[in-house]
Amino acid sequence: MHLDHNHTHDGPPAVSADAHRPDGRRRALRIGLGGPVGSGKTATVAALCKALRDELSLAVVTNDIYTREDAEFLLREAVLPPERITAVETGACPHTAIRDDISANLEAVEDLEDEIGPLDLILVESGGDNLTATFSKGLVDAQIFVIDVAGGDDIPRKGGPGVTTADLLVVNKTDLAPHVGSDLGRMAADAKAQRAELPVVFQSLRAEGGVKDVAEWVRGQLAAWVA
Amino acid sequence: MTAGEGGVRATARIGARPDGRGGTALPTLEGEGPLALRRTRASGSEARVMLVGAMSGPLGGDHFTVEAEAAQGARLHFGSAAATIALPGQAKGEARYDVRLTVAEGAELHWMPEQLISAKGSELCVTTRVDLAAGARLVLREEQVLGRANEEPGRLTSRLTVRLDGRPLLDQELSCGPGAPGGWDGPAVLAGHRTLGQLVVVRPEFAQRPVEARLLGEYAALTPLAGPGVLVTALAPDALHLRRTLDEALSTLG
Amino acid sequence: MSRAALLVLADGRFPAGGHAHSGGAEAAVKAGRVSGAGSLEEFCRGRLHTAGLVAASLAAGAVLGLDPVELDGAADARTPSPALRTAARRLGRQLMRAARATWPSAELDALAREFPKGAHQPVVLGLAARAAGLGAEDAAYCAVYESVSGPASATVRLLSLDPFDATGVLARLAPDLDRVAHQAVEAARCALVNGVDALPAASAPLLEISAEVHAAWPVRLFAS
Numbered sequence: 001m002h003l004d005h006n007h008t009h010d011g012p013p014a015v016s017a018d019a020h021r022p023d024g025r026r027r028a029l030r031i032g033l034g035g036p037v038g039s040g041k042t043a044t045v046a047a048l049c050k051a052l053r054d055e056l057s058l059a060v061v062t063n064d065i066y067t068r069e070d071a072e073f074l075l076r077e078a079v080l081p082p083e084r085i086t087a088v089e090t091g092a093c094p095h096t097a098i099r100d101d102i103s104a105n106l107e108a109v110e111d112l113e114d115e116i117g118p119l120d121l122i123l124v125e126s127g128g129d130n131l132t133a134t135f136s137k138g139l140v141d142a143q144i145f146v147i148d149v150a151g152g153d154d155i156p157r158k159g160g161p162g163v164t165t166a167d168l169l170v171v172n173k174t175d176l177a178p179h180v181g182s183d184l185g186r187m188a189a190d191a192k193a194q195r196a197e198l199p200v201v202f203q204s205l206r207a208e209g210g211v212k213d214v215a216e217w218v219r220g221q222l223a224a225w226v227a
Numbered sequence: 228m229t230a231g232e233g234g235v236r237a238t239a240r241i242g243a244r245p246d247g248r249g250g251t252a253l254p255t256l257e258g259e260g261p262l263a264l265r266r267t268r269a270s271g272s273e274a275r276v277m278l279v280g281a282m283s284g285p286l287g288g289d290h291f292t293v294e295a296e297a298a299q300g301a302r303l304h305f306g307s308a309a310a311t312i313a314l315p316g317q318a319k320g321e322a323r324y325d326v327r328l329t330v331a332e333g334a335e336l337h338w339m340p341e342q343l344i345s346a347k348g349s350e351l352c353v354t355t356r357v358d359l360a361a362g363a364r365l366v367l368r369e370e371q372v373l374g375r376a377n378e379e380p381g382r383l384t385s386r387l388t389v390r391l392d393g394r395p396l397l398d399q400e401l402s403c404g405p406g407a408p409g410g411w412d413g414p415a416v417l418a419g420h421r422t423l424g425q426l427v428v429v430r431p432e433f434a435q436r437p438v439e440a441r442l443l444g445e446y447a448a449l450t451p452l453a454g455p456g457v458l459v460t461a462l463a464p465d466a467l468h469l470r471r472t473l474d475e476a477l478s479t480l481g
Numbered sequence: 482m483s484r485a486a487l488l489v490l491a492d493g494r495f496p497a498g499g500h501a502h503s504g505g506a507e508a509a510v511k512a513g514r515v516s517g518a519g520s521l522e523e524f525c526r527g528r529l530h531t532a533g534l535v536a537a538s539l540a541a542g543a544v545l546g547l548d549p550v551e552l553d554g555a556a557d558a559r560t561p562s563p564a565l566r567t568a569a570r571r572l573g574r575q576l577m578r579a580a581r582a583t584w585p586s587a588e589l590d591a592l593a594r595e596f597p598k599g600a601h602q603p604v605v606l607g608l609a610a611r612a613a614g615l616g617a618e619d620a621a622y623c624a625v626y627e628s629v630s631g632p633a634s635a636t637v638r639l640l641s642l643d644p645f646d647a648t649g650v651l652a653r654l655a656p657d658l659d660r661v662a663h664q665a666v667e668a669a670r671c672a673l674v675n676g677v678d679a680l681p682a683a684s685a686p687l688l689e690i691s692a693e694v695h696a697a698w699p700v701r702l703f704a705s
Contacts, residue, residue, distance in 0.1 A: 065702070069700070089501050089701075090501055091502060091503065091702060091703045092639075092703070093500050093638075096500050097501065100496060101498060101500055102496065103496055103574075103575035103579060104571075104575060107571070107574060107575065
C-alpha cells in the first residue's frame with residue numbers, strides 16, 4: 001500500500017468506547033437519555049444544557065426519527081452554540097442507532113471532540129421509541145431513562161430494560177399528575193421495586209428547581225469519571 | 228479511411244497551439260471520409276472547428292476516432308454540424324466511436340458535439356477520454372437520444388473518462404437499449420427517459436471557489452466533482468429540453 | 482478461509498451503519514418510481530448492474546491487493562454526486578470501525594489513518610474481507626448483496642411493503658447477483674494487469690440526481 005502517514009493523531013482513530021482519545025487525553029463523559037416519545041427527553045436535555053453550560057464544556061448528539069427535528073428544537077432554544085449540536089440520522093430505527101449499531105453515534109461524538117476541542121460531557125439523546133430501548137455500553141458511560149406521568153402511572157410497574165436498568169430514572173411532568181390521575185406514590189413504590197437501589201428523580205421542568213436534581217446527578221457522574 | 232469488410236475506419240485529428248499573435252493556430256487539421264473537418268470563423272483567441280458528417284453513420288462494424296489536442300495556451304472550440312446517428316449496418320458487430328482529447332496547462336478545449344442518436348437495431352460503443360494537465364480548462368457536452376421519434380433505441384454503451392493531472396476526475400459509463408444489463412430503463416437508472424446528457428466543466432479556479440451542488444429541476448443536477456470540475460447530469464423528455472437545461476447550467480457557471 | 486467469516490461480514494446486523502441508508506430507495510419511493518414489489522425489483526436490478534457492479538469491483542480489487550488509495554480515487558471519479566460520496570465515506574468510516582474491532586489488521590489501521598473521515602465503503606469492505614481471510618469473490622458477493630438488500634429493507638419500512646415480498650425480490654435477483662459478482666471479480670483481475678482505470682464505471686443517472694434531491698430535503702427518514 002502507498003499510504004501517506006501525514007495524519008494528526010499518533011494512532012488511527014479509536015474503535016469503541018475507549019476512555020482515552022488517540023492523543024492520550026481522556027475523552028468526554030457520555031450520558032445517554034432515552035425514553036418513550038413525548039416524555040420530555042429533549043426538554044430535559046435543553047434544561048440540562050442551560051444548567052450546566054456555564055460550568056462545563058458540553059455538546060449534544062440527537063438521534064431523530066425524522067432527520068434533525070430534535071436538533072432543530074435545541075438550536076431554536078439556543079441552549080448551546082450550533083457547532084455543539086449534532087444530529088444522527090437513524091433510518092426509522094432509533095433504537096438500532098443507540099444499541100445494535102452505534103457506529104454513527106460514535107462518529108458524531110468523536111467529531112464533536114475533534115472539532116470543538118476538549119469536552120467534559122456529551123449528552124446523547126435517543127429518538128423517541130418505546131420502553132425497550134436502551135443504550136449500548138459501547139456508546140455511553142451512563143444512561144438516563146425519561147418517562148412521564150401522563151404516559152400512565154403503571155409504566156414503572158411494567159418495567160422493561162429502560163425502567164429497570166437505567167442508571168437514573170426520571171419521572172417527568174409531575175405537575176400534570178393531578179390532571180391525568182397518576183398516583184406519584186404508586187409510581188415511586190413500583191420504581192423502587194423494579195430498581196432496588198438505583199436512583200429515581202421526580203421532576204417538573206415547569207416547577208421551581210426544574211432540572212436541578214438531574215443536573216446534580218450528572219455532576220456526580222462527571223466527578224466519578226474524572227476521578 | 229479504409230472500408231473493409233469490417234466496416235469503415237476513419238480518423239479525424241486536430242492539433243491546436245497559440246499562433247503567437249493572440250490567436251490559436253491549427254497546425255493539424257485532418258479529417259477523412261465521414262469525419263470531415265472545417266475550420267470556421269475564429270472568436271477572439273479561440274479557434275473553431277466543425278466536424279462535418281459527410282455520410283451517415285457510424286454503422287455496425289465502423290470504427291471512428293476523433294483526436295484533438297490543445298497545446299499550452301491554445302483555445303479550441305470543437306463542435307459538429309449535425310447529430311450523429313448510430314444505425315444498424317451490413318457488417319456484423321458493434322460500431323465504435325472513440326474521442327480522445329488532450330489539453331495542456333493553460334489551454335482550453337470545448338467539445339460540444341450535437342446529439343448522438345441511437346437508432347433501432349444499431350449497436351454502438353462510444354468512449355470519450357479526456358486527459359487534462361493541471362491548470363487545463365474544459366467544457367464538454369454529450370447528449371444521447373435513445374431512438375428516433377417513436378422508435379425503440381439501439382444498444383448504446385457510452386463511457387466518459389476525464390483525467391486531471393494523471394488522476395481520474397470523472398468516470399461514468401451508461402449502458403442502455405436491448406441487451407443492456409437489466410434495470411437500465413427502470414426507476415434507478417433512466418425511468419423511461421429517452422434523452423439524457425452530461426456537461427463537464429473543469430476550471431482550475433474551482434479548486435479555490437468550489438461550486439455548490441444544485442438541482443436543475445426534478446431530473447437534472449449540477450454536482451461538484453472531487454476536484455476542480457463539475458458535472459451536470461440531465462434526463463429530459465426531448466432533445467430541446469435537454470439542450471436548454473445544459474445551456475442554462477453552463478451559463479450559471481459564468 | 483473461513484466460510485463463516487463471510488456470514489459475519491455479510492450479516493445485515495453487522496454494526497456498520499447500513500440501517501440508516503436506503504440506497505436511493507427513499508427518494509425513488511417519494512417520487513413514486515418505487516411503489517411495490519415489481520418496481521422495487523427493477524430499481525434493485527438497475528442499482529445492482531451499476532452502483533453494485535462498481536462497488537463489487539472496487540471491493541474485489543482491494544482484496545486482490547490493488548492500492549486502496551488509488552481505488553478510493555477511482556470511487557470518487559465514479560460518484561459524481563457529492564451526497565453519494567459523503568454517504569459512501571460515512572459508511573466506509575463506520576465499516577472501518579466495525580472491521581477493525583472484529584478483524585484487527587495493520588492494513589485497516591493504515592487506511593483508517595489515511596482517511597480519518599472515511600474511505601469509500603467498498604474499498605474498506607475489500608480490506609475488511611482481506612483482514613477476515615476472505616477472497617475477492619466473497620467481497621464482491623458482499624457488495625452486490627448490499628447494493629440490493631439495503632433498498633429492499635428500506636422499502637419495507639417506507640412502504641410497509643410485505644417483508645415476504647421484499648425477500649422474494651432478493652431471491653429473484655440471485656442469478657443477477659451471481660453474474661455481477663463474477664463480472665466484478667473478472668474486472669478486478671483485469672485491473673491488476675491494466676490498472677485501476679480498467680474497473681467498471683457503470684452509472685445510474687437517476688441514482689445520482691435523486692441523491693441530490695434527497696440530500697436537499699429538510700425532513701427524511703434515511704441518511705441517503
